[in-house]
């Protein structure tokens with residue numbers, strides 16, 4: 001696990017983790033977007049449902065965080081209440097027509113797609129970020145409710161975790177971005193309930209465009225399951241009022 005120095009470095013970046021007090025003891029309201037959400041469960045920390053491969057890779061990457069070259073990204077179902085409101089206001093201002101058709105009552109049931117499954121049944125994952133190399137590695141263990149062809153992951157589930165990973169890579173560099181294009185080549189089916197590594201790389205930034213690619217591989221690196229390229233667009237900077245990058249790196253304000 002983390003040494004004290006690494007834990008402090010991570011804590012400074014994220015303001016949480018490594019013994020930081022939970023949201024409630026920080027005095028944060030648990031009430032978000034006018035409904036109840038538990039803020040302080042970080043889904044990217046080890047759970048009993050994680051298999052030995054997932055756990056071993058978590059430990060390996062956590063060790064790499066000790067010198068500060070890698071950062072483990074925390075993952076909550078929701079960001080803080082204030083940030084949720086700021087973010088919603090920004091998005092609604094950016095997409096006014098969508099804002100008109102969004103069912104405000106249904107919003108009370110909203111949650112991050114990849115975190116909406118019972119533990120172990122859907123997407124179990126943890127991401128590690130290397131700023132110098134512009135890489136994010138996602139350790140992903142997909143559960144039985146992600147089946148497509150019998151015994152294998154659904155291609156849409158694979159696309160989802162790819163989008164989440166390359167998307168996170170774009171966010172940490174560009175702030176508020178949206179996927180404009182995602183090209184996926186499925187090379188080999190991924191066995192259900194296996195653990196895989198998703199290696200993503202920020203290839204280039206051109207103005208508001210971020211180009212991110214990734215490979216999904218077996219944990220021994222011998223099988224290339226999937227490869228993808230993507231284009232993310234930073235939402236118009238002049239309209240930007242919300243720092244998503246900061247929220248990702250530091251999800252619970254001190």
Ligand SMILES: CCCCCCCC(=O)SCCNC(=O)CCNC(=O)[C@H](O)C(C)(C)COP(=O)(O)OP(=O)(O)OC[C@H]1O[C@@H](n2cnc3c(N)ncnc32)[C@H](O)[C@@H]1OP(=O)(O)O
Pocket residue numbers: 163164165167168177178179180181207208209231233234235236
């Ligand atoms: C926390 C978990 C993170 C997970 C990440 C998940 C992210 C997502 O899944 S987002 C959901 C899926 N994506 C969407 O719904 C986006 C829908 N699309 C849109 O809203 C808009 O097209 C949007 C915001 C991407 C771009 O719109 P806008 O800001 O008006 O930019 P626009 O002026 O059209 O384009 C900017 C530039 O990008 C280019 N571009 C835009 N789309 C594309 C595309 N699909 N392919 C190639 N180029 C494109 C344009 O040609 C333009 O280039 P240039 O500046 O050289 O002329």
